[in-house]
Amino acid sequence: MKRTVLDLTVILALLFSAVAGARFVNLTEANPYHHIWLYEGDVSPDRSTEPPTIFILSPENHTVHAVDTISLSLNVSIGNSSTASSCVIEEIYCRTDWQSNNISVYKYSWKPAPLVIYSSSPRITELSETINFTGIPDGNHTIVVYALEIGDYITHRGPLGSGLTVLSYAYYYVNFNITGSSVVSFIVDTTPPTVSVSSLENKTYYASDVPLNFTVNEPVSQIAYSLDGHENVTIAGNTTLSELAVGAHNVTVYATDRAGHTGVSEPIYFTVEKPFPKTIVIAPVASLAVVGVGLVVYFKKRKH
Helix, strand or coil: CHHHHHHHHHHHHHHHHHHCCCEEECCCCCCCCEEEEEEEEECCCCCCCCCCEEEEEECCCCEEECCCCEEEEEEEECCCCCCCEEEEEEEEEEEECCCCCCEEEEECCCCCCCCCEECCCCCCCEEEEEEEECCCCCEEEEEEEEEEEEEEEEEEEEECCCCCCCEEEEEEEEEEEEEEEEEEEEEECCCCCCEEECCCCCCEECCCCEEECEEECCCEEEEEEEECCCCCEEECCCEEECCCCCEEEEEEEEEEECCCCEEECCCEEEEECCCCCCHHHHHHHHHHHHHHHHHHHHHHHHHC
16 A cells, blocks of 8 residues: 555656656666656856857858759767756758758657656767758859757756655756857859950951950850960960961850850951052152152242
8 A cells, every 4th residue: 555655656746747847867777766857947058058060061162063953061069068968959950042941951859758757869969961952043152051959057956855766866957059050152153154256357357466355254264265276275365366367267265164164155257368558658649749849949940
């Protein structure tokens, strides 16, 4: 009869604690007694508790990608604290600039508890995760990763009651949560640059030097041109095609962007002819001037 009363007392104590929000942890491996944890509320993290540490392994910061698929790989661990206990990584999620909703990366799964006594789920204090993004539009992008850590501060502890040997000790605790974040920036470029030649036209030039001016619609890592199908010549920008032979020519400009895509201009076909000789126009004028001077001298002599 006494054992029945004791068992009933224990069960009633457990039920009361469950209603009050208490949690129970089976610590028989570390201690011959069962401990009861009594929740006293939520608090903000103290100054000695640091947020979770997030390392983004890929993509690397400020890199250019030639495809619209990115693998986000990261490592997260709980922050350092000299006062906290029972810390776990509860959630990891990220936010991208091209999507409207948060993307879940990881969610801690609490082990279901029979009645109110349970062995706690394994504490996740560090983990690595990878998530793939597809269909990313061209342009500059950022991904911000957030990690939520939860834990306890034990406020005090003491015996629960001298007559109870099963539940002989109580820990009084408060909960806290703290969030860390990390950001990575990158560029997606899946299209080649557009190159337009602006100075040369499909016409005849009476000069052996003609300007080669062009525009490109994005930053590039290399520019080159090919004259008459010959090997590409690397240039830094607008240039001049010098000492061109008389006859028909064609030129094409190539531009390679930071993602490795090469854009090609429309080929320009033009002709170079010999310039008009300037001496043909100047010589007759000079002859007339000499004749004119001679006539003036002649008429002066006749007057005398």
